[in-house]
Amino acid sequence: MQGKIEKCDIICVNHDAVERVTKDMMDNEFLQKMAGIFKVLGDPTRVKIVHCLSKEELCVCDLAQVLEMSISAISHQLRVLRDRRLVRHRREGKIVYYSLDDHHIVNLLRECEDHVNHD
Amino acid sequence: MQGKIEKCDIICVNHDAVERVTKDMMDNEFLQKMAGIFKVLGDPTRVKIVHCLSKEELCVCDLAQVLEMSISAISHQLRVLRDRRLVRHRREGKIVYYSLDDHHIVNLLRECEDHVNHD
DNA sequence: AGAACATTTGAACAAATATTCAAATGACAA
DNA sequence: TTGTCATTTGAATATTTGTTCAAATGTTCT
Numbered sequence: 059m060q061g062k063i064e065k066c067d068i069i070c071v072n073h074d075a076v077e078r079v080t081k082d083m084m085d086n087e088f089l090q091k092m093a094g095i096f097k098v099l100g101d102p103t104r105v106k107i108v109h110c111l112s113k114e115e116l117c118v119c120d121l122a123q124v125l126e127m128s129i130s131a132i133s134h135q136l137r138v139l140r141d142r143r144l145v146r147h148r149r150e151g152k153i154v155y156y157s158l159d160d161h162h163i164v165n166l167l168r169e170c171e172d173h174v175n176h177d
Numbered sequence: 178m179q180g181k182i183e184k185c186d187i188i189c190v191n192h193d194a195v196e197r198v199t200k201d202m203m204d205n206e207f208l209q210k211m212a213g214i215f216k217v218l219g220d221p222t223r224v225k226i227v228h229c230l231s232k233e234e235l236c237v238c239d240l241a242q243v244l245e246m247s248i249s250a251i252s253h254q255l256r257v258l259r260d261r262r263l264v265r266h267r268r269e270g271k272i273v274y275y276s277l278d279d280h281h282i283v284n285l286l287r288e289c290e291d292h293v294n295h296d
Numbered sequence: 297a298g299a300a301c302a303t304t305t306g307a308a309c310a311a312a313t314a315t316t317c318a319a320a321t322g323a324c325a326a
Numbered sequence: 327t328t329g330t331c332a333t334t335t336g337a338a339t340a341t342t343t344g345t346t347c348a349a350a351t352g353t354t355c356t
Contacts, residue, residue, distance in 0.1 A: 064248070066238040066241075066248075066301085066302075067310070068241075068274055069234060069240055069301075069302090070238040070239075070271075070301080070302060071238050071239055072235075072236070072239055075233060075235060076235075076239050076242050076243055076268075076279070078232070078233070079229045079232050079233065079235065079239075080243050081242050082232055083211055083225070083228070083229070083243065084228065086221075088229070088293060089221055089224055089225055089296075090221055090328095092218075092224055092286070092289050093218070093219055093220055093221040093223075093224045094288065095289055095292060095293065096215045096216075096218035096219040096224070097220070098219075099211075099212070099215035099217070099219075099293065100206055100212055100213075100215040100217075100218070100312080101203075101212055101216070101217035101313090102209055102212040103314080103315095104212075105208055105211055105212045105215070106202070107250075109184030109202070109203065110202070111198070111294045112240055113198050113201055114194060114197070114198065115190060116188045116194060116195075116198065117191070117333095118189075118332070118334095119185040119189040119190045119331080119332070119333090120189075120194055120198075121193050122185075123185075123190055123195050123201065124195055124198050124199050124336060127315090128315075128316070128317095128320095129185075129332080129333070129334095130317080130333090130334085130335090131314075131315055131316075133313075133332095133333060133334060133335085134315075134335085135314080135315095136333095137334080137335090141293055143231030144306080149322090149323090151211055151323065151324070151332090152322080152323050152324065152330095152331060152332045152333080153189055153323095153332065153333085154332075154333060154334095156225075162291075162292050162295060163292070165288055165292075166285070166288050166289060166292065167211070167283050167354090169284055169288050170211050170214055170215065170219055170285060171211065171213060172281075173235075173279075173281050173282070173284075173285065174207060174210045174211055174214065176281060177210075179340070185331085185332075188331075188332090189331080190331060214339080220343085220344075222333050222344080222345095223344065227341075236302080236303095237302070237303060237304095238302070238303090245345095246345090247345075248302080248303070248304095249303090249304085249305090249346070249347080250345055250346075251302060251303055252302095252305085253304090253305085253344075253345075254344080254345095255304095256304080256305090268303095268352090268353090270302090270304065270354065271300095271301060271302045271303080272303085272353095272356065273302075273303060273304095273350080291317095
């Protein structure tokens, strides 16, 4: 897996730095979760959905209309968001209303927003 | 593109809500940028790299050693991070040192960290 | 010049993913 | 029940993406 690392050992690698950073490394499971959260938001459609739902509760049709996309596409993405517990759903007759389950996520959006603005 | 939306118009769609949310919608370019940032961080390898570099400057070999991955794989990911301006590089002889270009990103990491912890 | 080494790059491949289409639920009304 | 509508789901497809391998840079030393 690590092809030419042996030749690197003596000259190039800063062992102290490697040891320091390795010691402070978060464990793999934690990092996987972090990357997971970023990945969910790493799609324009899903960011839009989350942004919309941060304003108010909406049904699938509403979202499809706002995003100008097919209902099926929206529903698929809502399922992803639901699996990750970002979004909650509530049935009222035939209509299913979606809202943010995890309002903490909005902070991430805002932070990212600031970042883009500060560019 | 929007298959069954016509039938939805009268009964299911809440026109007021749609109009409100549509009005408050960020423009597409902005959302694309936001999703772009999240996408870059939506990979375990890259989160690890950014996390390492938030501690101290490191060369490619160091990173490969810390992450236990091939130098080529690391280099490819560093290029992605470089293209997105998250990371800066500095050459010293044969060795190329990488460091965070955009320290603002660390806030995003921290916010995400909090989120995972608060689970 | 040549050798040795750190890094980059491009092609290739496998795995993940977003959207579309068609069919299946689930709810309500006639 | 039958029909209609909102939503979900599964299969299929096209695209994106992470890693590997081999070859190419760029640097230093002799």
